[in-house]
Amino acid sequence: MSVLLAKLRENPLAFLTRMNSDLKGFLPVDAVVVDGRPGLWWMEMSGVSLTEPFFQQTVERARSEQRAERFTEFDALLSWEKQLESVEPTGFIFHSSRCGSTLVANACRAVSNSIVLSEANAIDKLIARFISDADNPVKESLYSVFLRGVVHALAQRRFGNEEHLFIKFACCSFPQIKRIARIWPTVPWLFLYRDPVETIVSNMRDVPPWLIDNDRRVLSSIIGDTEEMSLEELCARTIGSLFSTAYDLANGNSMLLNYNQLSVPVIASVLTFFNIDLSSEELETIARTTKAYSKEASGTRAFVADVDTKQKLASDLVRELSERWASEPYRRLEQKRTNSHERT
Amino acid sequence: MANSSETFDGDYGPRRLSVELANICNLHCSYCFRSDDNLYNSHAEFFSVDLLRRVVTEAHDVANVTHINFTGGEPTLHPQFAETLRTIGDAGLTASFVTNGWHFERVWPSLQANRAAVSHVAFSLDGITRKDHDRWRGNGSFDRLVRAFTRCYMSQLPFGIKIVIRRDLVDQLEQIAIFAARMGAASLNFVHVMPTSNAEADSSALSLDEQRAAQQEIAILARIFKMNVGIDVGYYNVDVTRPPCAPLAGVSMNIDYRGRLSLCCNLSGFRGADQEQDVVADLNVESFASAYEKFQALAAAQLQRRKEALAGVEAPDIYTGSPCLFCLQSFGKIPWHS
Numbered sequence: 001m002s003v004l005l006a007k008l009r010e011n012p013l014a015f016l017t018r019m020n021s022d023l024k025g026f027l028p029v030d031a032v033v034v035d036g037r038p039g040l041w042w043m044e045m046s047g048v049s050l051t052e053p054f055f056q057q058t059v060e061r062a063r064s065e066q067r068a069e070r071f072t073e074f075d076a077l078l079s080w081e082k083q084l085e086s087v088e089p090t091g092f093i094f095h096s097s098r099c100g101s102t103l104v105a106n107a108c109r110a111v112s113n114s115i116v117l118s119e120a121n122a123i124d125k126l127i128a129r130f131i132s133d134a135d136n137p138v139k140e141s142l143y144s145v146f147l148r149g150v151v152h153a154l155a156q157r158r159f160g161n162e163e164h165l166f167i168k169f170a171c172c173s174f175p176q177i178k179r180i181a182r183i184w185p186t187v188p189w190l191f192l193y194r195d196p197v198e199t200i201v202s203n204m205r206d207v208p209p210w211l212i213d214n215d216r217r218v219l220s221s222i223i224g225d226t227e228e229m230s231l232e233e234l235c236a237r238t239i240g241s242l243f244s245t246a247y248d249l250a251n252g253n254s255m256l257l258n259y260n261q262l263s264v265p266v267i268a269s270v271l272t273f274f275n276i277d278l279s280s281e282e283l284e285t286i287a288r289t290t291k292a293y294s295k296e297a298s299g300t301r302a303f304v305a306d307v308d309t310k311q312k313l314a315s316d317l318v319r320e321l322s323e324r325w326a327s328e329p330y331r332r333l334e335q336k337r338t339n340s341h342e343r344t
Numbered sequence: 345m346a347n348s349s350e351t352f353d354g355d356y357g358p359r360r361l362s363v364e365l366a367n368i369c370n371l372h373c374s375y376c377f378r379s380d381d382n383l384y385n386s387h388a389e390f391f392s393v394d395l396l397r398r399v400v401t402e403a404h405d406v407a408n409v410t411h412i413n414f415t416g417g418e419p420t421l422h423p424q425f426a427e428t429l430r431t432i433g434d435a436g437l438t439a440s441f442v443t444n445g446w447h448f449e450r451v452w453p454s455l456q457a458n459r460a461a462v463s464h465v466a467f468s469l470d471g472i473t474r475k476d477h478d479r480w481r482g483n484g485s486f487d488r489l490v491r492a493f494t495r496c497y498m499s500q501l502p503f504g505i506k507i508v509i510r511r512d513l514v515d516q517l518e519q520i521a522i523f524a525a526r527m528g529a530a531s532l533n534f535v536h537v538m539p540t541s542n543a544e545a546d547s548s549a550l551s552l553d554e555q556r557a558a559q560q561e562i563a564i565l566a567r568i569f570k571m572n573v574g575i576d577v578g579y580y581n582v583d584v585t586r587p588p589c590a591p592l593a594g595v596s597m598n599i600d601y602r603g604r605l606s607l608c609c610n611l612s613g614f615r616g617a618d619q620e621q622d623v624v625a626d627l628n629v630e631s632f633a634s635a636y637e638k639f640q641a642l643a644a645a646q647l648q649r650r651k652e653a654l655a656g657v658e659a660p661d662i663y664t665g666s667p668c669l670f671c672l673q674s675f676g677k678i679p680w681h682s
Contacts, residue, residue: 037570038568039570074569074570075570075571079526141518141519142521142522
């Protein structure tokens with residue numbers, strides 16, 4: 001990418017004019033800002049299946065094949081998307097991090113003729129712009145249009161038989177659910193979560209980028225002031241806030257799911273909730289998928305439920321912060337889930 | 345389109361002539377600033393191709409003019425439209441034109457035949473939906489326009505969209521930009537209303553505060569989109585260190601459909617005007633070289649007049665701070681405004 005950026009800086013007009021001429025075969029792989037101009041980074045992805053657990057892993061695989069890459073401003077997306085035949089979203093997966101959402105996304109991948117976009121940068125970074133550009137008088141509808149366009153471009157029928165589109169968002173995108181639902185009001189959505197102590201322990205053992213991002217605007221929008229705060233507290237307050245949002249916004253078009261419920265029948269029920277009729281072959285594939293570690297690209301590492309391990313590893317600090325910031329929202333959310341389950 | 349860069353980077357564009365190919369128009373937009381009598385109540389008059397040929401050559405030699413922008417009325421109504429484009433191409437210059445798009449299908453073969461000479465086309469838009477646009481420009485206008493956009497886009501002929509920021513459109517700037525980008529426009533030029541009466545100014549034109557808010561939003565849109573998003577001169581600008589527009593910088597001139605050289609296309613044939621001090625020479629009987637000298641003198645004098653009007657005034661009103669409104673007033677184009 002750096003060589004292309006250098007060319008772009010050398011002669012931006014010539015480079016951009018050339019770049020926008022043809023996006024056939026390209027997918028938007030990132031939302032970036034180049035020389036102060038926001039836009040999209042595209043990669044030629046002809047023939048590349050989105051088989052990896054995360055979209056970015058697929059991008060890295062494609063990048064290793066020396067595929068063409070391009071920067072365009074959003075204009076190219078808007079004039080290009082109308083030429084594409086794309087799949088409309090089937091279901092959205094939101095989560096509070098480290099709670100089995102990738103496992104569910106992988107199960108969606110087992111559905112025939114499906115596209116699964118798992119934490120695609122272009123999508124989640126555009127959603128973040130709702131926050132980072134909040135003081136900008138240009139209204140949110142502009143980025144809503146771009147977001148819809150990016151999803152449209154990513155969901156293009158590249159192989160001709162695609163019928164379903166599942167999108168798993170990054171955890172920090174969940175607070176923007178209202179805006180997302182305004183764009184796709186009828187698409188059912190799942191919120192997956194987990195005991196807060198276990199979630200914090202998992203995040204502390206392998207700290208994710210969203211917790212250590214120098215740009216704190218997104219986290220600040222979720223929990224307020226982030227100054228002078230330990231990672232444990234950042235994490236506890238964030239997931240507590242996500243639980244509260246889920247509690248407030250879960251409705252008839254959504255499904256709440258706790259990590260401790262994850263099993264083949266429950267995952268199958270998620271897909272039923274997404275209006276998918278599973279075949280026996282697809283169910284078998286899902287059963288096989290749940291035995292593999294969800295985030296491992298090769299699909300060979302075994303998945304082991306680690307509830308006990310995570311609880312044992314929890315420090316007093318983690319327990320205290322969990323209790324202060326996340327336990328009560330978690331309990332309320334659990335109550336809402338079980339009440340809704342009892343009703344159904 | 346040629347004016348768009350004046351807003352944000354100070355480039356006045358190529359040295360150019362605006363040439364009114366016709367006095368008439370097939371549409372009747374109530375806010376249009378061209379004289380009603382010329383557009384609808386007079387015999388059709390078309391710019392002479394022979395005169396065009398002579399003027400273009402002389403303007404190139406004398407003033408280093410490299411680009412001709414055809415306006416009107418509606419330029420595509422000129423019966424020898426293809427010939428006018430060929431004339432520009434033969435002279436080694438480039439041409440563009442501003443159109444309502446109604447007759448675009450008819451002139452399309454002319455454009456294809458002279459593609460090398462045509463740098464771009466600018467289309468006038470009044471709304472981003474069929475209903476909104478056709479309300480001003482008649483049924484079928486929007487469809488024809490979108491078909492014209494598609495023609496240009498598929499043929500890689502750059503096109504721009506011009507839209508007047510009436511008060512009823514000011515909340516839609518962002519949607520207009522999205523629409524233009526979807527159509528594949530190379531540029532989007534917002535234009536402030538050129539008021540032709542007190543009633544028009546009150547109902548359609550933005551106040552100074554509204555203008556400022558709109559300009560701020562347009563500046564942000566310009567940062568986000570690749571297409572050239574800008575605002576034509578006419579916005580409030582009290583900087584006296586440099587000319588506010590291409591005509592006052594001596595870079596752009598206008599020739600009306602009768603063949604008379606004048607200061608600016610926005611002043612020419614202005615609806616309700618009672619003076620024509622902006623007209624400097626009749627090119628039918630005078631050489632371009634001689635007319636050009638008069639033009640330069642007029643542009644310099646007007647620039648000086650503007651500087652003096654702005655000097656010592658702490659907060660000039662919009663009729664002084666806006667270059668277009670200042671010229672309209674000082675050239676006697678808006679006698680209704682006291």
